Amino acid sequence: MQWTLVVPLKPLPQAKSRLADTADDGLRPGLALAFAQDTVAAALGCPAVRDVVVVTNDALAARELAALGAGTVPDLPRAGLNAALVHAATVVGAARRAAPVAALNADLPALRPAELARVLDAAAEFPRSFLADSAGLGTTLLAARRGRELRPQFGVGSRARHRASGAVELTLDAVDSVRQDVDTGGDLRAALALGVGPRTAAAAARLPAGQQ
Numbered sequence: 001m002q003w004t005l006v007v008p009l010k011p012l013p014q015a016k017s018r019l020a021d022t023a024d025d026g027l028r029p030g031l032a033l034a035f036a037q038d039t040v041a042a043a044l045g046c047p048a049v050r051d052v053v054v055v056t057n058d059a060l061a062a063r064e065l066a067a068l069g070a071g072t073v074p075d076l077p078r079a080g081l082n083a084a085l086v087h088a089a090t091v092v093g094a095a096r097r098a099a100p101v102a103a104l105n106a107d108l109p110a111l112r113p114a115e116l117a118r119v120l121d122a123a124a125e126f127p128r129s130f131l132a133d134s135a136g137l138g139t140t141l142l143a144a145r146r147g148r149e150l151r152p153q154f155g156v157g158s159r160a161r162h163r164a165s166g167a168v169e170l171t172l173d174a175v176d177s178v179r180q181d182v183d184t185g186g187d188l189r190a191a192l193a194l195g196v197g198p199r200t201a202a203a204a205a206r207l208p209a210g211q212q
């Protein structure tokens with residue numbers, strides 16, 4: 001089964017606010033873009049992915065991610081993450097005749113195509129499913145098979161909400177790169193230890209010593 005991935009991305013100046021201690025206002029937007037570029041590049045390299053559509057209102061990010069081969073959809077004004085995902089899934093569904101769709105966070109700079117393929121292959125077994133993040137509280141991927149709605153409930157504590165909504169939790173081992181989202185300095189160090197993509201490696205090298 002081949003999936004369409006919907007990747008949400010905030011305007012870069014507002015993105016990754018919890019990384020303020022690690023990267024100042026001058027470096028943080030570039031770091032957020034690098035995470036998204038490495039996430040999208042790895043997703044496009046995954047055999048289980050048909051296409052990647054980024055939902056964002058950031059013109060620079062849209063341009064850079066389109067250059068990698070992603071489609072882009074403008075966000076709805078001030079609607080928030082879940083509304084942006086529903087909107088993008090609707091646009092994608094209309095264009096692709098109810099293709100299977102998965103939402104994937106844009107902050108997975110260590111993402112490996114083979115691990116993403118294992119997660120998506122597992123998701124193909126269930127009408128609606130999700131993968132918990134490395135912290136065990138959030139969600140990095142929510143998948144809906146053909147003809148099912150995504151019904152995203154991302155945000156603080158989303159693992160419990162997705163489970164309560166009836167989505168099946170995918171309990172795979174050895175898919176750390178799909179779980180490792182980067183919200184904090186500690187997350188960034190964990191992602192660097194797993195091995196990040198080239199754009200994140202370059203952006204992280206510009207951080208002050210001790211923050212990498």
Ligand SMILES: Nc1nc2c(ncn2[C@@H]2O[C@H](COP(=O)(O)OP(=O)(O)OP(=O)(O)O)[C@@H](O)[C@H]2O)c(=O)[nH]1
Nearest residue numbers: 008009010015016017018055056075080081084106
């Ligand atoms: N298109 C779109 N994407 C969003 C929106 N809010 C969050 N996102 C994206 O959804 C994912 C998870 O978002 P958050 O954890 O809320 O925000 P973040 O920028 O990653 O980090 P913080 O600022 O530290 O909360 C990231 O890929 C964000 O860029 C939104 O309103 N619209």
Ligand SMILES: C=C(OP(=O)(O)O)C(=O)O
Nearest residue numbers: 138139154155156158183
């Ligand atoms: C939005 C989410 O991600 P984050 O951990 O980046 O807030 C989530 O886990 O639902």
